Amino acid sequence: MLTRDLSWTGRFVLLASCLWVLAGLLAGCGRGATDTPAEESQPAPPPIDPRVATADALLDHFNALNTASPISWWQTADLYYPESDLQHRLLQIQRDIGAAIELQDAVTEYFGREVIDEYHRQYERETGIKMPSSSQTESPPRSNQPARRTGQSGDYVLASFTDGHGKPHTLYLAQRENRWWISGYTLEYENTLSPEQLDHREQMARRIGRNSRLLLAKLRAGELATYEQYLIESARMMQPPE
Numbered sequence: 001m002l003t004r005d006l007s008w009t010g011r012f013v014l015l016a017s018c019l020w021v022l023a024g025l026l027a028g029c030g031r032g033a034t035d036t037p038a039e040e041s042q043p044a045p046p047p048i049d050p051r052v053a054t055a056d057a058l059l060d061h062f063n064a065l066n067t068a069s070p071i072s073w074w075q076t077a078d079l080y081y082p083e084s085d086l087q088h089r090l091l092q093i094q095r096d097i098g099a100a101i102e103l104q105d106a107v108t109e110y111f112g113r114e115v116i117d118e119y120h121r122q123y124e125r126e127t128g129i130k131m132p133s134s135s136q137t138e139s140p141p142r143s144n145q146p147a148r149r150t151g152q153s154g155d156y157v158l159a160s161f162t163d164g165h166g167k168p169h170t171l172y173l174a175q176r177e178n179r180w181w182i183s184g185y186t187l188e189y190e191n192t193l194s195p196e197q198l199d200h201r202e203q204m205a206r207r208i209g210r211n212s213r214l215l216l217a218k219l220r221a222g223e224l225a226t227y228e229q230y231l232i233e234s235a236r237m238m239q240p241p242e
Contacts, residue, residue: 052218055180061201062076063202073102074099074102077091079182080184100212103216147159156174172189192208215233
């Protein structure tokens with residue numbers, strides 16, 4: 001019994017010694033390999049969203065949002081790529097105004113046109129102040145025409161569409177960061193505001209956008225159970241700061 005135990009002990013010592021020697025050899029090989037380090041494998045780039053992989057795909061995606069009912073204003077804004085400080089400012093104004101439109105659509109859907117219109121009629125009877133109907137306070141008509149490619153200008157693909165008011169718009173599409181975007185030049189070339197007007201519009205839109213997002217959050221959380229509560233909270237939040 002003792003002989004067999006010693007035999008197993010010897011084998012264990014021999015195996016441990018061999019592993020120790022092998023580890024030393026491998027370590028030595030590793031030190032020698034530092035002269036020519038192996039290339040580290042780079043993670044594969046994320047796949048490109050097929051909706052923005054080509055100019056035509058981007059146009060199809062834009063049309064799906066821009067001709068929808070209601071128009072997905074906030075999602076449309078995500079397709080823009082600002083290329084200057086001015087374009088960043090114009091895009092943020094668009095996002096803030098889009099938040100107000102999103103709020104108004106949500107209010108109409110949540111309370112219903114009949115409730116809103118009846119409240120407005122009652123308010124007018126009691127105060128003599130005329131309030132707009134729900135159809136007048138909804139976002140613009142949902143008759144935007146699909147955008148179509150019209151040509152090329154440098155590295156920009158041009159497209160155009162006509163909005164619900166009959167106004168034509170030109171889109172400048174550009175490939176940036178391995179995908180296609182609507183360039184911020186689309187907004188810059190349509191801008192007619194003076195620097196002073198832009199400052200005023202920016203401040204107004206920032207305040208409206210912030211309050212609209214807060215009101216929408218309260219509405220979705222069930223904190224504004226009636227249309228009257230919504231109007232009171234809206235008036236309170238829209239008060240100019242003292």
